[in-house]
Amino acid sequence: MPITRRAALATPAALLAAARGAAAADGEIVVGQIGPFTGIPVPDAPQLNQGLKAAFAQINAHGGINGRKVSLFELDDTYTGDGFVKAFAEAMKRKPVALLSPVGSVALKRMLDAKLLDGADVVVLNAIPGAEALRNPGHPRLFHIRAGDRQQIEKMVSHAHTLGITRLAVLNQDIPTGTSGRAVAEEAAKKAGSIAVTAFQCSLEVPAIAAAAAQVRAAEPQAVLVLGAPRFMADGVDQLRKAGVGQFVFALSYAPAGLIAKVAGAGARGVGLTQTYPNPMGLSLPLQREFRAAMAASDPAANAFTSFHLEGYVTARVFAEAARHTREGGADALARALHAMGEVDIGGFRVDFGKGQVGSRFVDIGVINAEGRLIY
Numbered sequence: 001m002p003i004t005r006r007a008a009l010a011t012p013a014a015l016l017a018a019a020r021g022a023a024a025a026d027g028e029i030v031v032g033q034i035g036p037f038t039g040i041p042v043p044d045a046p047q048l049n050q051g052l053k054a055a056f057a058q059i060n061a062h063g064g065i066n067g068r069k070v071s072l073f074e075l076d077d078t079y080t081g082d083g084f085v086k087a088f089a090e091a092m093k094r095k096p097v098a099l100l101s102p103v104g105s106v107a108l109k110r111m112l113d114a115k116l117l118d119g120a121d122v123v124v125l126n127a128i129p130g131a132e133a134l135r136n137p138g139h140p141r142l143f144h145i146r147a148g149d150r151q152q153i154e155k156m157v158s159h160a161h162t163l164g165i166t167r168l169a170v171l172n173q174d175i176p177t178g179t180s181g182r183a184v185a186e187e188a189a190k191k192a193g194s195i196a197v198t199a200f201q202c203s204l205e206v207p208a209i210a211a212a213a214a215q216v217r218a219a220e221p222q223a224v225l226v227l228g229a230p231r232f233m234a235d236g237v238d239q240l241r242k243a244g245v246g247q248f249v250f251a252l253s254y255a256p257a258g259l260i261a262k263v264a265g266a267g268a269r270g271v272g273l274t275q276t277y278p279n280p281m282g283l284s285l286p287l288q289r290e291f292r293a294a295m296a297a298s299d300p301a302a303n304a305f306t307s308f309h310l311e312g313y314v315t316a317r318v319f320a321e322a323a324r325h326t327r328e329g330g331a332d333a334l335a336r337a338l339h340a341m342g343e344v345d346i347g348g349f350r351v352d353f354g355k356g357q358v359g360s361r362f363v364d365i366g367v368i369n370a371e372g373r374l375i376y
Contacts, residue, residue, distance in 0.1 A: 028071040029064075029323060032096040034087045035103045039079035042230045042259055044128070044308050048101045049074055051312025054291075054298035059316070065323045070316075077102075081110035088116055097323070097334055098123045100315050105176045105229075108134045117141045123331045123338075126315040129254055130276075132184060133176040138357050141331055143338055145318055145351060145359045146311065149177065149252065150184050152274040153225065155363040156250045157188040159272070160223050161195060163248070169221035170199040171212055171236050173228025181227035181252070204232050206239070213239035223248035230255045234263040241267030248272065250365075256306060261372025268368045275364045278349060279376045280310040287314070287347030317346050318359065 033052060035045030056070045064070060075091055077083035084107035091099060099122055102108060108127050111117065112134065117124065123141045127134065130148030160168055170185050172178035182199050189195035198219045202212040209232070216224055217240075224245060226236040233255035240249060241264055250272040251260070261268040281304070282288045291313045295302055321344050322337040343352040351359035366374040 027068065029068050030071050030073070030094060030096045031098045031100055031319065032091045032094065033072065033074040033100050033102070034077050034084060034091060034107075035074065035101065036079035036107075037074065037076040039076075039083070040104070040231075042256060044103050044230065044254070044256075045074075045101075047306050047308035048103070048128075048312035048315075050295070050298070051291075051309040051314075052100060052316045053312075054294040054309075055313045055316030055320075057298055058290075058294040059320050065320055070320070072100075077104070077107055079104055079106070081106045083107075084110055085114060085116070088120075092120050092122065096122055097329070097331065098125050098319055100124075100319060101126045101128060101312060103128045105129055105131055105134060109176055112139060112142075121331045123334045125319055125338075126311070128311075129177050129252070131177045131180045133180040135358065140357075141335055143335075143353060143357050143359065145315060146253075146276040147361045147363050148358060149181050149227075151361050151363050152252055152276065153181055153184045153227070154188045155274055155365065156225055156272070157185060157192060157195065159365060160248070160250075161192045163223075165222040165248070166194055166196060167219075167221045167223075168195050168197050169216045169219055169224045170197060171209075171216055171224055171226045171240070172199065172201050173232040174201055174203055175228060177252070177254075178228040178232070181225075185225055185227070204229065204235075206235055209235050210239045210243070213243040213245065216240060217243040217245050221245075221247060223250065226251045226255075230259060234260045237271055238264040238267060250274070253307065256308075257366070257368045257374040258306075258372060260368060266370075268372060269370050271368045272365050273368065273374060275307060275366050275374075275376070276360065276362060277307050277310050277314065278362075278364075279366075279374075280305040280307050282376075285348035287349050290347055314346060314349060314351075318344070318351055321346075 060069045075087040077087045125143045126145040170182050172182045186197050189197045200212045202208040226233045233251040253274045326333050326337045338353045353359050366376045
C-alpha cells in the first residue's frame with residue numbers, strides 16, 4: 001500500500017516522536033559522500049557535506065532513525081572519473097546503505113557507463129548535476145532530488161520568452177551538462193515558437209571561452225544561456241562581458257553567485273541563476289528556519305549559507321524519511337521506500353518519487369546584485 005505523508009511527518013519533531021515510538025536497533029546506519037573535495041575550484045562538495053552533517057546531527061540528537069544513529073563518511077574523488085571509481089570501491093568496503101550527493105558529470109557518467117550500481121548494494125541519492133544524459137535512462141538505484149537541467153533550462157527559456165526575447169545564444173561546454181543542455185534549450189525554444197537559438201560550444205580553457213564569447217557578441221543575441229561546469233559558467237560570464245556582451249545572461253544553479261562575482265567582478269551584476277531549492281538565507285518557510293537552526297547548532301560562527309548547504313540538509317532529511325520506513329536492509333528496500341512514501345512536504349519543499357527517479361521540479365530564478373549576492 002502506498003504511504004502518504006504530510007508536512008508534520010517530515011519535521012525534526014516528528015523524527016523525534018517516531019524514534020521514541022520505535023524499538024531501538026543495534027548498530028549505526030552508515031551513509032557516505034563521494035565528492036570533489038579537491039581538484040575542483042568551487043566549494044560544492046564541502047558545503048554539501050556541512051549541510052549533511054548539520055541535518056544528521058539534528059536527527060541523531062532527536063534519537064536517530066528508529067533508534068539508530070546515522071554515521072556519515074566522506075571520500076575525495078579528486079573531480080576525476082578514475083578518482084570516483086577508486087573512491088566508490090573504497091566506500092563499498094564500509095557497507096553504506098546510500099551514497100549522498102555525488103558531484104560532477106564526469107564521475108556520474110563513469111558510474112553509469114561502468115555499471116557500478118549493478119554490482120553494489122547501495123542507493124545513490126541526489127546526484128549532481130541534473131543533465132538529461134545522466135537521467136535518461138539513469139538507473140533504478142539512482143535518485144535525483146533537485147529539478148534537472150531540463151526544468152532549469154525550460155524555466156530560463158520561458159523567462160526569456162516572457163521578456164520578449166527572440167534571439168537567444170547558448171554558450172556551452174563540451175561535457176554532458178553542456179551538450180545535453182544545449183539540446184534542451186533548442187527544443188524549448190522551438191516549442192516557444194518565436195525564439196531563434198544560435199549555439200557556441202567550447203572547452204573549459206579560458207582562451208577557448210574567450211574566442212567563443214567573441215562569436216556570441218558577433219551574433220548579436222538578446223540573451224545568452226551559459227551551460228557547463230561551475231567554473232566554465234563563471235569564466236563564461238566574465239569573457240562574455242569582456243567581449244562586450246551586455247545583454248541578459250543566464251546560468252545554471254551549479255554556479256555559485258560568489259564565484260561568478262569573484263571571477264567576473266562588476267560583470268556579474270544582473271546575471272540570472274536558476275535555483276532548485278528555496279533561498280537558504282530566507283526565514284519564511286519552516287524548512288528554512290529548521291535548516292538555519294541546524295547550521296547554527298553545527299557551526300555557531302557561520303552566518304552565510306549557500307544553496308549547496310541547504311541541498312545537503314534536504315538530502316539528509318529525505319534519506320531519513322525513507323530510512324524510517326524501511327524495515328529490511330539493503331539498497332532495494334531503501335529504493336522501494338523512496339518510491340512508496342509518496343509526496344513528502346519538508347517544511348514547504350515537496351519531494352515525491354512516486355512516479356520516477358526525480359523528486360522535485362522546483363525551479364526559481366535569482367539575480368546577482370551589485371554586492372555579488374543572489375537575490376530572489
